[in-house]
Amino acid sequence: MTETKVASNRRPNRVCNNELNREWQAFWLAVGFLSRVPMPVRIDYSPQLMNQSSLYFPLVGLLLGLSYSLLFLLLATLWSPAVSVGLVLAFHLWLTGAFHEDGLADCADALGGGMTVRDKLKIMKDSRIGTYGTVALVMALGLKALLLLEVSTTALALLLAPCIARLTPLLLMRYLDYVSDRDRSKSKPVAESFSADRLLVATLFTVLVGLVASLWSGWLLLWATLATAGTAALWGWSLKRQLGGYTGDALGASVVMSELVLLLLLALG
Structure with missing residues (x-):
């Protein structure tokens, strides 16, 4: 009887540890997916874990942003702000492998040059x-x-x-259909679905970051909301009209667009 109770008590702990381990792996999988940073932990890869990792996109964005900010402050002690910004952007492109910029370029070629949905998706897959x-x-x-x-x-x-903009693709994943070739797309595991609960957690994290940052910039939370929600709504509407849904490239493009919209609003003062 006592042995049965001990075994029963151990099961919840084991389940909890397994869940924490999966979340830890999901975080590092998100790091590896969005950047060139090597993953220091063993990953039990599965499409489900890849999809689960999407929750951590804003957190990974914050860590990337921290590296950009610190690098800029260091470089600014040696060179002008213009040179420092240029070097930080070069570092960003190297660190992320121009992942989102590649999506922007592919979307521009496809939506600008394709006549039918089939043509647009074909152009988008062209390297x-x-x-x-x-x-x-x-x-x-x-x-x-x-x-x-x-x-x-x-x-x-x-x-x-980088943190705020990486919430936008999660909104698109939740509210639009995935229209690319599911069997051949490298983004398939990420894009297949995204639960409302995990979207809520990612949104609350991003809002918390915005609230803290509002201590330095009073309008930042409003600008962040407009940048993410506005870009997701307008870009999502365009994708729905032209493609019937989103692709992996469209998710990457949404990050670049959100960053630009946020910077435009921040530049207002």
């Missing part, structure tokens, strides 16, 4: 970059650099923008 993609990429990076120099606190913008 080559066209005129629309090149122009979009140059304009996005150039505008981002200018806005980072325009905002009152560049280091704070570098810290917060």
Whole structure:
């Protein structure tokens, strides 16, 4: 009888430990998915775990932003703000493998050059970059650099923008259908579904970051809400109209767009 009670008491602890271990793995899987940072833990990979990792996108964004902000402060002691911003952007592109920028370029080529949904999805899968993609990429990076120099606190913008912008793809994943080839897409495990509970947790985390940051910038929480919700609504509407849903590239593009919208609002003062 006593042995049965001991075994019964151990089961909840074992389940709890397993859940914590899965969340820990999911976090590092998100780090590895969004950046070149090597994963220091053993990952029991599964499509479910890959999907579960989406919850940690804003947290990973905050950690990336912390590295950008600290690097800018260091570089600014040696060079001008313009040179420092340029070097930080170069570091960002290397650290993330231009992951989201690639999605922006692919979306620009597909939506700008495709006539039918089938054509657009085909162009989006093409690894080559066209005129629309090149122009979009140059304009996005150039505008981002200018806005980072325009905002009152560049280091704070570098810290917060990557975190806040990475909530936008989670909103798209929750409220739109995935329209790419599920059997061939590398984004399939991430994009198949996203639970309302995990979206709520990610949203609350991002709001908390915005609230804390509002101590330095009173309008930041409002700007963050407009950037994420506004971009998700307008970009989501465009994707629904042109493709019937979203793709992995569209999720990446939404991050770049959200960052730019947030920086535009922060530049207002």
